[in-house]
Amino acid sequence: MYPDLQSSPWFLGAVIAFGLWAVATGSVVITAQRPVHAALALVSALMAVAGLFAVLGAEFLAGAQVLVYVGGVMVLFVFVIMVVGGGRKTAEVEPVSGVRFLAATVVVLVIGGSIVLGARSAQPAFELRPGPRAAASKDAVRAGVSRNTEDVGTDLYTRAALPFEVASLLLLVAIVGAVVLAKGRRVEQDD
Amino acid sequence: MLTTVLTISGLMFALGVAGVLTRRNIIVIFMAIELILNAANLNFVAFSRYWASIGGISPHTGEVFAVFVMVVAAAEAAVGLGLVIALYRNRGTVSVDDIDLLKW
Structure with missing residues (x-):
């Protein structure tokens, strides 16, 4: 790193x-x-x-x-x-006059500024370099770009492949469980 | 730097435990649990970074663990909030003071 x-x-x-x-x-x-x-x-x-x-x-x-x-x-x-x-209390629509405009301005400035700054500083990363992977990643490191996502992905799909699949199964079960729990039993309530 | 991050993580964990223990709204209790899980993730990442800085092999193990903690946290939030909705439909409240059927 x-x-x-x-x-x-x-x-x-x-x-x-x-x-x-x-x-x-x-x-x-x-x-x-x-x-x-x-x-x-x-x-x-x-x-x-x-x-x-x-x-x-x-x-x-x-x-x-x-x-x-x-x-x-x-x-x-x-x-x-x-x-x-x-x-308990009902929320006011706009507690302070003009607070929405202020919030929108801050959000646009912060997000836009970070996009502009990030695009400018990450310029060398978007150069496509043909050649072997090791050389490309070495160039990326030299340009100040991290290989973190690649490394974590490699670990996830090789050493942690089985836990990865188990986690996907867990998420599937959680989706089904959340739907079943939140749906309720409408038929019995109608009785 | 490791101790700094561990201190932050410990503070967040303490805040989460305090929230779970003191709050009575079950939704806020779930949020405090998310704080606890994030403190654990922070520890994983900090030790992963430390392991990398001392030249250990496979320095991304902690981050892989943190990914799985995130998966479990998402599943827990989905099922837990489904439970909250079912509970609210049946009992009309989300205060744990009113939901004490299984309390001794």
Whole structure:
């Protein structure tokens, strides 16, 4: 990986910053009065953990964390809160005037800025190099691009192939179980 | 740096346990469980990185473990939230104070 990063103050500073972020929002999760606030704080904490994963060199896990947790599990949580009804008070449509415009501006600036910066800094990675895989990956390392996803994927499909298949079976059973549990017995309720 | 990450992970685990123990809304309890699982994942990744930094073989084992923890967490959230919906339909509440049928 990048052993030179490990001793740099940038590395420790990023770890501490993401860690403080995770712990602060994590404490909001367990102290928020309404479940929706807890869910939003948990989204923030999970993003901080994804940042920690990225700083620690586990880029694949950082992406999977955002996709699976923030994009999947937390949406499920918010849906269930919507169905069950989380808060005692009814939420105002817009508590502060113009807060939606502010939020939209911040989101567009942050996401757009990171896309622009990322595209600019990752420019050498998109050069297609013919030749053997080892040479290409060496070039990728020299260009500052991690091989983390490739390495984790290789491990998943070779050494951990059997647990991988078992995990897919577990997910299938979980899907069926969730559908069966949430569907209920409408026939008996009609009786 | 390993100790820093382990400290963060320990704090997140403690927060999760405190949430499971103190909150009464079952949805918030599930969220606290997600915090605990993330703390475990953080430990896996930190030790994976540490193992790589001291030159150990197959340094991505911890990350593979974290992937499986993520799979189990997704399955747990799906089944658990299905249970919450079934419970709410039958009992009309999601407070664990009201769901004490199996308590001694």
